[in-house]
Amino acid sequence: MSGQRWKSDELSVGQTLEATFWKNPNEDSKFPLRATHLEGRRAPKVVLSGDTKILPGVPCLIRITAIHKPERTDHGHIEAEYVGPAPFKIEGVYLDPLVSKKLQVALESGLNILLDGPQGCGKTVLARSIASSLGMEFVFFNCGAVVEATDFFATIQVRASSSGAPVTDFVKTDILLALEQAAQNPEQRYLVFLDELNRCQESARNALMPALDSTRKVFHPIENRFIEIPDNVLFIAAVNRGRAFSATFGIDAAQLDRFVPVQMTYLPPEEEVKLLVHRHPAVSRATIEHLVAVADKVRSSPDLEATLSVRATEEACIFLAHPLFEGDPKQQIPEVLKTSFCGRFSGRWDDVGTDAGAVWTVVTTTLRERGIKVRAED
Ligand SMILES: Nc1ncnc2c1ncn2[C@@H]1O[C@H](COP(=O)(O)OP(=O)(O)OP(=O)(O)O)[C@@H](O)[C@H]1O
Ligand SMILES: [Mg+2]
Structure with missing residues (x-):
């Protein structure tokens, strides 16, 4: 079904369908947004909109307001207006309906998320699928080896120089590379997944959280300066407390400023x-x-x-x-x-x-x- 192209006579004015719009490559058009698919099927003509409630790259429900030149296959376009957010679905992952609602609100509002759930309940697959279903670049980072806050951004590596003497190099982590790339590509959204955040040193974690949320500035240990976290970078952290360890892990409530804590359990x-x-x-x-x-x-x-x-x-x-x-x-x-x-x-x-x-x-x-x-x- 999903690969099939819509036939013109299957679509009519007033119909409500799901679509994802992007910036219209035709800059002369009076419609700044364009979509090519409706409900995952290729539309018979381009779908255009000037509705400012539509966010590029975010799936939404639209209503068809006009179909121009319905008889022609090579001309015309479909016009659409915003109806509401698309129902949230993530392929291949079971999501508790309540968890799903909270995730949807958090993601739409650009809030960071803290996934909290027992071992193997699907935190990592969920984060990966969120990224792929929202067209975000996924950056995976395991926090298990982090001792100091700077370890999130660079690691020190020792190598032999040509004379054989040891040289130390700072190597950027995938997180730092993503922050740098995100500043260059404001159109692309990045999802940085901080896996097993509970396993890194508490002091490092406590230094990181407010940086991600309230100040949105982190220290670049190679360039020795603070850099901004661009708005197109979102963080999802996962903690795995197990039942036995619930008392030993805590993040200060004040430091959770803009993190939405989402509790997960095993699927039914x-x-x-x-x-x-x-x-x-x-x-x-x-x-x-x-x-x-x-x-x-x-x-x-x-x-x-x-x-x-x-x-x-x-x-x-x-x-x-x-x-x-x-x-x-x-x-x-x-x-x-x-x-x-x-x-x-x-x-x-x-x-x-x-x-x-x-x-x-x-x-x-x-x-x-x-x-x-x-x-x-x-
Ligand atoms: N709700 C779910 N929907 C789909 N697959 C799931 C779900 N929960 C668990 N799985 C499957 O279980 C396995 C473990 O999931 P995952 O690695 O995401 O767990 P986790 O919560 O990140 O575990 P850990 O705490 O050990 O990191 C994967 O094969 C995943 O596909
Ligand atoms: Mg995991």
Whole structure:
């Protein structure tokens, strides 16, 4: 459907459709904005608008106000006016409807976002898909190795000079390169993703946050001066606190000035099933439902401070789809979960005193409730 071109007679004045406008390359035109697609399908003529409520590059809903020369395929244009923001959708990622609303408001208003959620709940895929669906340049930065605030912008590298003596070089990080590029290309929007912000030194983090939000100035450690953060750069930071660590990580509320904190959790079981069925067609839906039911029990077990990534259910699917694990999935599931689920926790699956053992108890109880026999010696 999406590749098909609209036929002229399918479109009429008054119709409301989704479109993304860009600056009209024809500068003599009285319409400063132009779109080529409606609802993702190529329009039969260019779509033009002079409505100032339309922002270039941001998907929106428009109403057709006129179709000029409908009979001609080589001439004419469609005129449109703004109706409202486009419904927010991000391909391939499940988004909680409430989280989605908050993200939409934040992104439209140019506010930075702090994604907060347990391991493997989709923070990184979400940030990547936001960038690609909004046509933003995605800049990935892992904060795990940051000790001082300047490490966000440059790293020191030591190399041998031609005489063999060591020379130190400042190397710009992808963040600094993006800030410099953004100043040169005001038309392009950049999304800098600060992954695992909780893992960098607290002092570095605390120095960075107000710079990103209120002062919008950062120190360029190579040029020894402050540079502006251009308005076309947006930051999304991700923190992963897990259930066990919720008390140890905090960002001062005042420093969160323009960061919108968005809480994420694991996708609901039925959505996780859909995702895995789509990604692993070789595994039966029934098997995937068993895996997700067990994962859901582990995640919500009050006795376990357990987070279990969607990577774990994916990994189990990969094993179960492999010829080496052929045979009755009901027999294979418990074996695979010893590694894919229990193996992510400390201790051993067969040692009840450990976390892995406690997870194994949840695995066996849930599978038995679902009519899957787990052998006694397991
Ligand atoms: N809501 C979701 N929609 C689509 N895929 C998801 C979702 N949640 C998790 N996944 C899948 O789970 C895997 C892990 O997701 P991702 O790396 O985004 O998690 P994360 O929250 O960034 O984890 P971490 O805290 O370890 O960095 C990926 O394969 C991703 O595709
Ligand atoms: Mg991540």
